[in-house]
Amino acid sequence: MTLELRFLGQSQVLLNGRDLAGELGAKPLALIAYLASAAPARLARATLAGLFWTDKSEEASRYRLRHTLWDLRRTLGKDLLLSDEGACWICPGEDVWIDVQEFRAGCRALGVDGKASKPEHPQQLSELVCLYRGDLLGDLAVREAPLFEEWLLAERERLQLLYLESLWRLAKAQMADGSLSEAAGSLARLIEADPLRERSYRALMGVHRRLDDRSAALRVYNQCASTLAAELGVAPSPATQLVRGAIAEGGTETARAEMERAAALLREGRGQDAWAACASLESIAFDPVILSQAALLRAEIALAEGRQGESLSLVQRARLALQNLAFRG
Numbered sequence: 001m002t003l004e005l006r007f008l009g010q011s012q013v014l015l016n017g018r019d020l021a022g023e024l025g026a027k028p029l030a031l032i033a034y035l036a037s038a039a040p041a042r043l044a045r046a047t048l049a050g051l052f053w054t055d056k057s058e059e060a061s062r063y064r065l066r067h068t069l070w071d072l073r074r075t076l077g078k079d080l081l082l083s084d085e086g087a088c089w090i091c092p093g094e095d096v097w098i099d100v101q102e103f104r105a106g107c108r109a110l111g112v113d114g115k116a117s118k119p120e121h122p123q124q125l126s127e128l129v130c131l132y133r134g135d136l137l138g139d140l141a142v143r144e145a146p147l148f149e150e151w152l153l154a155e156r157e158r159l160q161l162l163y164l165e166s167l168w169r170l171a172k173a174q175m176a177d178g179s180l181s182e183a184a185g186s187l188a189r190l191i192e193a194d195p196l197r198e199r200s201y202r203a204l205m206g207v208h209r210r211l212d213d214r215s216a217a218l219r220v221y222n223q224c225a226s227t228l229a230a231e232l233g234v235a236p237s238p239a240t241q242l243v244r245g246a247i248a249e250g251g252t253e254t255a256r257a258e259m260e261r262a263a264a265l266l267r268e269g270r271g272q273d274a275w276a277a278c279a280s281l282e283s284i285a286f287d288p289v290i291l292s293q294a295a296l297l298r299a300e301i302a303l304a305e306g307r308q309g310e311s312l313s314l315v316q317r318a319r320l321a322l323q324n325l326a327f328r329g
Helices: 026-038 045-052 059-078 099-109 122-131 144-177 180-193 200-209 213-230 238-251 252-267 270-285 288-304 309-327
Strands: 005-006 013-016 087-089 094-096
Touching: 005 026, 005 099, 013 059, 026 045, 026 059, 026 087, 026 099, 026 144, 045 059, 045 087, 045 144, 045 288, 059 099, 094 099, 099 122, 122 144, 144 180, 144 200, 144 309, 180 200, 200 213, 200 238, 213 238, 238 252, 238 270, 252 288, 270 288, 288 309
Parallel strands: 005 094
Antiparallel strands: 005 013
16 A cells, blocks of 8 residues: 655645545544654654644543544554554655655755755756645645644745745756746746745846846836835835846946956955845846856855855856857857
8 A cells, every 4th residue: 555645735645546635524634744744753642632622621632533543544544544552653655655754855955954055956956846736734724723723834834935945946056057948937936936035036037138038027027016015015125126227228337347346345355245246146147257257256255164065066157157158159
Protein backbone atom coordinates (compact mmCIF):
# COMPACT_ATOMS: atom_id res chain seq x y z
CA MET A 1 0.00 0.00 0.00
CA THR A 2 1.20 3.52 -0.81
CA LEU A 3 -0.05 6.74 0.73
CA GLU A 4 0.43 10.24 -0.69
CA LEU A 5 -0.53 13.12 1.58
CA ARG A 6 -0.93 16.47 -0.20
CA PHE A 7 -1.99 19.40 1.96
CA LEU A 8 -0.41 22.36 0.13
CA GLY A 9 -3.44 23.60 -1.76
CA GLN A 10 -6.39 21.28 -2.24
CA SER A 11 -6.14 18.44 0.27
CA GLN A 12 -5.57 14.96 -1.13
CA VAL A 13 -5.17 11.68 0.72
CA LEU A 14 -4.20 9.25 -2.03
CA LEU A 15 -4.23 5.60 -1.00
CA ASN A 16 -2.94 3.51 -3.90
CA GLY A 17 -3.95 6.39 -6.18
CA ARG A 18 -7.49 6.77 -4.84
CA ASP A 19 -8.30 10.10 -3.18
CA LEU A 20 -10.01 9.55 0.17
CA ALA A 21 -9.95 13.16 1.37
CA GLY A 22 -13.61 13.69 0.52
CA GLU A 23 -14.59 10.69 2.64
CA LEU A 24 -12.93 12.04 5.78
CA GLY A 25 -14.45 14.68 8.01
CA ALA A 26 -12.76 18.04 8.62
CA LYS A 27 -11.18 17.11 11.95
CA PRO A 28 -9.92 13.68 10.86
CA LEU A 29 -8.35 15.31 7.81
CA ALA A 30 -6.85 18.07 9.97
CA LEU A 31 -5.48 15.44 12.37
CA ILE A 32 -3.77 13.60 9.51
CA ALA A 33 -2.29 16.90 8.26
CA TYR A 34 -1.01 17.79 11.72
CA LEU A 35 0.65 14.38 12.17
CA ALA A 36 2.07 14.56 8.65
CA SER A 37 3.52 18.01 9.26
CA ALA A 38 5.27 16.78 12.42
CA ALA A 39 6.41 13.44 10.93
CA PRO A 40 8.22 11.37 12.00
CA ALA A 41 7.84 12.80 15.51
CA ARG A 42 5.57 10.96 17.92
CA LEU A 43 2.85 13.23 19.29
CA ALA A 44 1.30 12.60 22.68
CA ARG A 45 -2.35 11.56 22.64
CA ALA A 46 -3.11 14.08 25.40
CA THR A 47 -1.69 16.88 23.24
CA LEU A 48 -3.74 15.86 20.21
CA ALA A 49 -6.93 15.49 22.22
CA GLY A 50 -6.54 18.95 23.70
CA LEU A 51 -5.64 20.47 20.34
CA PHE A 52 -8.71 19.28 18.44
CA TRP A 53 -11.36 18.95 21.15
CA THR A 54 -10.58 21.92 23.37
CA ASP A 55 -14.21 22.37 24.39
CA LYS A 56 -14.55 18.81 25.76
CA SER A 57 -13.57 17.34 29.10
CA GLU A 58 -10.31 15.40 29.19
CA GLU A 59 -12.16 12.09 29.19
CA ALA A 60 -14.44 13.15 26.33
CA SER A 61 -11.59 14.54 24.21
CA ARG A 62 -9.56 11.36 24.65
CA TYR A 63 -12.59 9.31 23.60
CA ARG A 64 -13.05 11.46 20.47
CA LEU A 65 -9.39 11.00 19.60
CA ARG A 66 -9.55 7.20 20.07
CA HIS A 67 -12.62 6.97 17.89
CA THR A 68 -11.10 9.20 15.17
CA LEU A 69 -7.85 7.22 15.14
CA TRP A 70 -9.70 3.93 14.95
CA ASP A 71 -11.74 5.19 11.99
CA LEU A 72 -8.65 6.56 10.22
CA ARG A 73 -6.65 3.38 10.70
CA ARG A 74 -9.57 1.36 9.37
CA THR A 75 -9.61 3.59 6.27
CA LEU A 76 -5.87 4.07 5.70
CA GLY A 77 -4.41 0.92 7.17
CA LYS A 78 -2.82 0.27 10.53
CA ASP A 79 0.69 0.23 9.04
CA LEU A 80 0.40 3.78 7.67
CA LEU A 81 -1.06 5.58 10.69
CA LEU A 82 0.84 4.35 13.74
CA SER A 83 -0.07 4.64 17.40
CA ASP A 84 0.41 3.16 20.82
CA GLU A 85 -1.10 3.83 24.23
CA GLY A 86 0.70 7.16 24.61
CA ALA A 87 1.35 8.60 21.14
CA CYS A 88 0.48 8.73 17.43
CA TRP A 89 2.74 9.26 14.43
CA ILE A 90 3.28 8.91 10.69
CA CYS A 91 6.62 7.82 9.23
CA PRO A 92 7.52 9.16 5.77
CA GLY A 93 9.26 6.57 3.67
CA GLU A 94 8.92 4.37 0.63
CA ASP A 95 5.21 3.82 1.28
CA VAL A 96 4.31 7.28 2.63
CA TRP A 97 4.98 10.54 0.73
CA ILE A 98 4.11 13.92 2.30
CA ASP A 99 4.23 17.13 0.25
CA VAL A 100 4.85 19.39 3.26
CA GLN A 101 7.87 17.33 4.29
CA GLU A 102 9.21 17.23 0.73
CA PHE A 103 8.83 20.99 0.41
CA ARG A 104 10.64 21.66 3.69
CA ALA A 105 13.42 19.22 2.79
CA GLY A 106 13.87 20.91 -0.59
CA CYS A 107 14.08 24.33 1.07
CA ARG A 108 16.79 23.05 3.42
CA ALA A 109 18.75 21.39 0.62
CA LEU A 110 18.77 24.55 -1.51
CA GLY A 111 19.41 26.93 1.37
CA VAL A 112 16.05 28.67 0.96
CA ASP A 113 15.49 28.57 4.71
CA GLY A 114 18.39 30.98 5.12
CA LYS A 115 20.54 28.60 7.15
CA ALA A 116 23.12 28.22 4.38
CA SER A 117 24.06 30.21 1.29
CA LYS A 118 24.25 27.93 -1.76
CA PRO A 119 24.49 28.41 -5.54
CA GLU A 120 21.14 28.72 -7.29
CA HIS A 121 19.84 25.69 -9.24
CA PRO A 122 17.00 26.75 -11.58
CA GLN A 123 15.72 23.24 -12.31
CA GLN A 124 15.68 22.19 -8.66
CA LEU A 125 14.08 25.48 -7.61
CA SER A 126 11.43 25.04 -10.32
CA GLU A 127 10.61 21.57 -9.01
CA LEU A 128 10.49 22.94 -5.47
CA VAL A 129 7.98 25.72 -6.18
CA CYS A 130 5.77 23.23 -8.04
CA LEU A 131 5.29 21.38 -4.74
CA TYR A 132 3.58 24.45 -3.29
CA ARG A 133 0.10 24.35 -4.85
CA GLY A 134 -1.43 26.74 -2.32
CA ASP A 135 -1.80 27.48 1.39
CA LEU A 136 -1.54 24.62 3.86
CA LEU A 137 -5.05 23.13 4.19
CA GLY A 138 -6.33 26.11 2.22
CA ASP A 139 -9.58 24.29 1.42
CA LEU A 140 -10.34 23.18 4.98
CA ALA A 141 -12.36 24.86 7.74
CA VAL A 142 -12.16 23.26 11.19
CA ARG A 143 -14.75 24.34 13.75
CA GLU A 144 -14.36 24.54 17.52
CA ALA A 145 -10.61 23.91 17.51
CA PRO A 146 -9.02 27.31 18.28
CA LEU A 147 -5.63 25.88 19.28
CA PHE A 148 -5.36 24.01 15.99
CA GLU A 149 -6.46 27.11 14.06
CA GLU A 150 -3.74 29.13 15.79
CA TRP A 151 -1.12 26.54 14.79
CA LEU A 152 -2.46 26.41 11.24
CA LEU A 153 -2.25 30.17 10.71
CA ALA A 154 1.36 30.27 11.94
CA GLU A 155 2.37 27.25 9.86
CA ARG A 156 0.72 28.66 6.74
CA GLU A 157 2.73 31.85 7.13
CA ARG A 158 6.02 29.97 7.59
CA LEU A 159 5.45 27.82 4.51
CA GLN A 160 4.26 30.74 2.40
CA LEU A 161 7.41 32.71 3.25
CA LEU A 162 9.53 29.76 2.14
CA TYR A 163 7.54 29.57 -1.09
CA LEU A 164 7.98 33.29 -1.78
CA GLU A 165 11.72 33.05 -1.18
CA SER A 166 11.96 29.96 -3.40
CA LEU A 167 10.10 31.72 -6.20
CA TRP A 168 12.28 34.83 -5.83
CA ARG A 169 15.47 32.76 -6.02
CA LEU A 170 14.11 30.91 -9.05
CA ALA A 171 13.40 34.20 -10.82
CA LYS A 172 16.91 35.49 -9.99
CA ALA A 173 18.51 32.27 -11.26
CA GLN A 174 16.49 32.46 -14.48
CA MET A 175 17.51 36.10 -14.97
CA ALA A 176 21.15 35.20 -14.33
CA ASP A 177 21.27 32.47 -16.98
CA GLY A 178 19.35 34.56 -19.53
CA SER A 179 16.02 32.70 -19.34
CA LEU A 180 14.12 35.98 -19.38
CA SER A 181 10.70 34.73 -20.48
CA GLU A 182 10.75 32.12 -17.72
CA ALA A 183 11.89 34.77 -15.23
CA ALA A 184 9.00 37.02 -16.25
CA GLY A 185 6.58 34.18 -15.55
CA SER A 186 8.10 33.47 -12.13
CA LEU A 187 8.01 37.15 -11.17
CA ALA A 188 4.38 37.46 -12.29
CA ARG A 189 3.53 34.52 -10.00
CA LEU A 190 5.46 36.16 -7.19
CA ILE A 191 3.55 39.42 -7.60
CA GLU A 192 0.25 37.54 -7.61
CA ALA A 193 1.19 35.77 -4.37
CA ASP A 194 2.67 38.84 -2.66
CA PRO A 195 1.47 42.02 -4.42
CA LEU A 196 2.93 44.46 -1.88
CA ARG A 197 6.63 43.59 -2.27
CA GLU A 198 8.16 46.19 -4.57
CA ARG A 199 11.36 44.31 -5.41
CA SER A 200 9.31 41.87 -7.51
CA TYR A 201 7.88 44.71 -9.58
CA ARG A 202 11.32 46.24 -10.06
CA ALA A 203 12.78 42.93 -11.19
CA LEU A 204 9.91 42.31 -13.63
CA MET A 205 10.30 45.81 -15.04
CA GLY A 206 13.96 45.06 -15.62
CA VAL A 207 13.20 41.74 -17.32
CA HIS A 208 10.72 43.38 -19.72
CA ARG A 209 13.27 46.07 -20.51
CA ARG A 210 15.92 43.45 -21.25
CA LEU A 211 13.36 41.81 -23.54
CA ASP A 212 13.14 45.22 -25.26
CA ASP A 213 9.50 45.68 -24.24
CA ARG A 214 9.60 49.07 -22.57
CA SER A 215 5.82 49.51 -22.67
CA ALA A 216 5.33 46.25 -20.71
CA ALA A 217 7.88 47.43 -18.14
CA LEU A 218 6.03 50.70 -17.64
CA ARG A 219 2.72 48.83 -17.32
CA VAL A 220 4.28 46.86 -14.46
CA TYR A 221 5.20 50.14 -12.78
CA ASN A 222 1.62 51.38 -13.16
CA GLN A 223 0.35 48.11 -11.66
CA CYS A 224 2.72 48.57 -8.72
CA ALA A 225 1.64 52.18 -8.20
CA SER A 226 -2.08 51.40 -8.33
CA THR A 227 -1.73 48.39 -5.98
CA LEU A 228 0.23 50.34 -3.37
CA ALA A 229 -2.19 53.26 -3.58
CA ALA A 230 -5.23 51.02 -3.18
CA GLU A 231 -3.85 48.78 -0.42
CA LEU A 232 -1.54 51.07 1.56
CA GLY A 233 -2.28 54.59 0.39
CA VAL A 234 1.38 55.18 -0.57
CA ALA A 235 3.38 55.81 -3.73
CA PRO A 236 6.17 53.52 -4.99
CA SER A 237 9.50 53.91 -3.20
CA PRO A 238 12.33 56.03 -4.63
CA ALA A 239 14.09 52.84 -5.72
CA THR A 240 11.09 51.78 -7.80
CA GLN A 241 10.70 55.26 -9.22
CA LEU A 242 14.40 55.19 -10.13
CA VAL A 243 13.83 52.03 -12.17
CA ARG A 244 10.84 53.60 -13.87
CA GLY A 245 12.83 56.72 -14.76
CA ALA A 246 15.77 54.70 -16.03
CA ILE A 247 13.51 52.64 -18.28
CA ALA A 248 11.73 55.71 -19.60
CA GLU A 249 15.02 57.45 -20.50
CA GLY A 250 16.91 54.40 -21.73
CA GLY A 251 18.77 53.67 -18.48
CA THR A 252 22.44 53.67 -19.50
CA GLU A 253 23.53 56.92 -17.85
CA THR A 254 21.54 56.21 -14.69
CA ALA A 255 23.05 52.72 -14.47
CA ARG A 256 26.60 54.02 -14.88
CA ALA A 257 26.09 56.60 -12.15
CA GLU A 258 24.67 53.91 -9.82
CA MET A 259 27.64 51.63 -10.56
CA GLU A 260 30.07 54.43 -9.71
CA ARG A 261 28.15 55.08 -6.49
CA ALA A 262 28.32 51.40 -5.53
CA ALA A 263 32.09 51.30 -6.09
CA ALA A 264 32.55 54.42 -3.98
CA LEU A 265 30.46 52.94 -1.17
CA LEU A 266 32.62 49.82 -1.13
CA ARG A 267 35.81 51.90 -0.97
CA GLU A 268 34.32 53.67 2.05
CA GLY A 269 33.80 50.30 3.75
CA ARG A 270 30.01 50.41 3.38
CA GLY A 271 29.64 46.92 1.99
CA GLN A 272 25.93 46.49 2.64
CA ASP A 273 25.07 49.79 0.98
CA ALA A 274 27.27 48.88 -1.99
CA TRP A 275 25.54 45.49 -2.21
CA ALA A 276 22.11 47.14 -2.28
CA ALA A 277 23.21 49.60 -4.97
CA CYS A 278 24.52 46.75 -7.15
CA ALA A 279 21.36 44.74 -6.62
CA SER A 280 19.27 47.65 -7.91
CA LEU A 281 21.31 47.62 -11.14
CA GLU A 282 19.69 44.33 -12.13
CA SER A 283 16.52 46.29 -12.80
CA ILE A 284 17.93 49.41 -14.44
CA ALA A 285 21.08 48.25 -16.27
CA PHE A 286 20.91 46.65 -19.70
CA ASP A 287 24.58 47.05 -20.65
CA PRO A 288 26.31 43.65 -20.18
CA VAL A 289 29.52 45.38 -19.04
CA ILE A 290 27.73 47.23 -16.23
CA LEU A 291 25.85 44.08 -15.21
CA SER A 292 29.14 42.16 -15.13
CA GLN A 293 30.81 44.85 -13.01
CA ALA A 294 27.92 44.84 -10.56
CA ALA A 295 28.01 41.05 -10.25
CA LEU A 296 31.78 41.04 -9.66
CA LEU A 297 31.50 43.74 -6.99
CA ARG A 298 28.81 41.73 -5.20
CA ALA A 299 31.00 38.62 -5.53
CA GLU A 300 33.84 40.49 -3.80
CA ILE A 301 31.52 41.46 -0.93
CA ALA A 302 30.12 37.94 -0.58
CA LEU A 303 33.62 36.42 -0.52
CA ALA A 304 34.77 38.90 2.14
CA GLU A 305 31.80 37.86 4.27
CA GLY A 306 32.57 34.15 3.90
CA ARG A 307 29.76 33.31 1.47
CA GLN A 308 31.92 31.39 -1.00
CA GLY A 309 29.05 29.62 -2.78
CA GLU A 310 27.21 32.85 -3.44
CA SER A 311 30.43 34.54 -4.55
CA LEU A 312 31.05 31.79 -7.12
CA SER A 313 27.49 32.09 -8.41
CA LEU A 314 27.96 35.85 -8.89
CA VAL A 315 31.26 35.35 -10.75
CA GLN A 316 29.45 32.95 -13.07
CA ARG A 317 26.74 35.58 -13.56
CA ALA A 318 29.39 38.15 -14.53
CA ARG A 319 30.91 35.71 -16.99
CA LEU A 320 27.51 35.06 -18.56
CA ALA A 321 26.90 38.79 -18.97
CA LEU A 322 30.17 39.14 -20.88
CA GLN A 323 29.35 36.08 -22.97
CA ASN A 324 26.12 37.80 -23.96
CA LEU A 325 28.17 40.83 -25.02
CA ALA A 326 30.45 38.64 -27.13
CA PHE A 327 27.42 36.98 -28.68
CA ARG A 328 25.97 40.36 -29.62
CA GLY A 329 29.27 41.37 -31.18
